Amino acid sequence: MFLARLSLCVGFAIAMLPALAAAASGGELGSRLRAAAERGDAAEIRVLLGKGAQVDARDDTGATPLLVATHRNNVEAARALIDAGANVNAKDGIQDSPYLYAGARGHDEILKMTLAHGADLKSTNRYGGTALIPAAERGHVETVRILIAAGVDVNHVNNLHWTALLEAIILGDGGARHTAIVRLLVAAGADVNLADGEGITPLRHARQRGYEGMVRILEQAGARDGGAAPRRASP
Structure with a gap:
């Protein structure tokens, strides 16, 4: 009986060798x-x-x-x-x-x-943001242009209650690249009065930081200093 069981186990092991080898090869x-x-x-x-x-x-x-x-x-x-x-x-x-x-x-x-x-285009990162939001934050002008053309929602709100427009202002440096991104987002229909979680609008953020180029773009688009009520993060 013992020899029969041993033979069965050995036979099973031999039969499994090709599968195990294949698994190891696949991992390698x-x-x-x-x-x-x-x-x-x-x-x-x-x-x-x-x-x-x-x-x-x-x-x-x-x-x-x-x-x-x-x-x-x-x-x-x-x-x-x-x-x-x-x-x-x-x-x-x-x-x-x-x-x-x-x-x-x-x-x-x-x-x-x-x-x-x-x-x-609706997939989000660990902060609840679309690809457009960090692209705007980091000043990638051409990337923002590509994502807008692809149809990414310019008004998506992440878990921090920020849109791409807000991140370009709040986390940007106010220079030429971030100003160009603000212009692109506004032209693409970004809500210039969509406030952050504390009710602070893009225009107020730009004014507080002295970003005059952004201020002009926002004012020409009808931005208000008081703004709309903040919106919760998109699902």
Whole structure:
């Protein structure tokens, strides 16, 4: 009886070897794929995918190879992964996706690719903001232009009760880039009287900081110093 059971266990183990080997190979391939994405090695990415590497294989932070490539702004690596079907909306453990990260960091070539391959314009980061809000905050003028043209909601309110317009003013430096972004947002229909969580309007914030260029843009658009009641963050 013992020998029979031992034989059965050995047979089961032998039968499992191909599956275990495949799993180990898949894990190794995924690791190598992410490393190639980090290096920006598009040729190696194609080779690994041809060997069966999973295009969205995640690391222990939840990052996919495409997100790794986006972190480094490795455009050709990102292109190879997207062409192979990588999910441009796959989020890691801190709610970054290739689309959201590219928008926030001004990685415009990758951003355009994500938009052409199903980017979710309503997806939000860990602060409840769309890609447009951090792009406006960081002064990425062309990125803001791209996201507005794509149709991102210019009046989305994040968890801090700020819109892209408010962030461009409150967290911007009042210089040419942030002033250009304010102009773009206003032209795209941003509500110039939508106040923050404390009821302070974009115009008042601009005046308090002495941002005269922004003040002129807002006043010409009909902004009021008192403004409207603050609105809760968008769902």
